[in-house]
Amino acid sequence: xxxxxxxxxxxxxxxxxQVTLMCHQTWSHSYMFWYRQDLGHGxxxxxxxxxxxxxxxxxxxxxxxxxRSKTENFPLTLESxxxxxxxxxxxxxxxxxxxxxxxxEQFFGPGTRLTVL
Amino acid sequence: xxxxxxxxxxxxVPEGENLVLNCSFTDSAIYNLQWFRQxxxxxxxxxxxxxxxxxxxxSGRLNASLDKSSGRSTLYIAASQPGDSATYxxxxxxxxxxxxxxxxxxxxxIIP
Numbered sequence: 001x002x003x004x005x006x007x008x009x010x011x012x013x014x015x016x017x018q019v020t021l022m023c024h025q026t027w028s029h030s031y032m033f034w035y036r037q038d039l040g041h042g043x044x045x046x047x048x049x050x051x052x053x054x055x056x057x058x059x060x061x062x063x064x065x066x067x068r069s070k071t072e073n074f075p076l077t078l079e080s081x082x083x084x085x086x087x088x089x090x091x092x093x094x095x096x097x098x099x100x101x102x103x104x105e106q107f108f109g110p111g112t113r114l115t116v117l
Numbered sequence: 118x119x120x121x122x123x124x125x126x127x128x129x130v131p132e133g134e135n136l137v138l139n140c141s142f143t144d145s146a147i148y149n150l151q152w153f154r155q156x157x158x159x160x161x162x163x164x165x166x167x168x169x170x171x172x173x174x175x176s177g178r179l180n181a182s183l184d185k186s187s188g189r190s191t192l193y194i195a196a197s198q199p200g201d202s203a204t205y206x207x208x209x210x211x212x213x214x215x216x217x218x219x220x221x222x223x224x225x226x227i228i229p
Binding site: 033042043045048058059090092104105106107108109110111113 | 148149151153158159160161162163166206208210216217219220221222
């Protein structure tokens, strides 16, 4: 299917465990993003990637690790999950950065709801 | 620091009415503004993107306007339908910034 997919859609884990959330896009967009959405905070950027093997921190990167070995995949790993990382995680992609050009529409995946017990 | 505000947080209107959703931002140096809808438990669906050089964009029953000088955007929905019920989010792309800055959204309920 064309578009952007995330897996798993739901995940329950325990404090201290490692968790990897997957994101896959079929548009060959250069940029990919990870956001988390929490009540009272809205959507916040965790990490983003400009291309394969190029990643950079967003506003809330602590406790997360990303990699991008292929253009279409951008996994997000929680190395040692904490309860504060309970959230809904969204992956997004675009041709360019929001502030780097006038037309860089971002497209979002369906989200992963993560619960850390 | 760019701040994006959407007021009201929630809105209920009868089916068939035209309505306006508001989005305000503090830094007028934006490159674009994007409107999304989010259904409960779902991801964000992009509705419209307005470039900084544009005043408005239309898609079907939706019309989004942008006034950079006043730091405001509106999303106009004509002839509302129950299927329009969702949370609507606006987000701005700012010069030199890698991310979209999101508002906290307006939860819209269309009453049949």
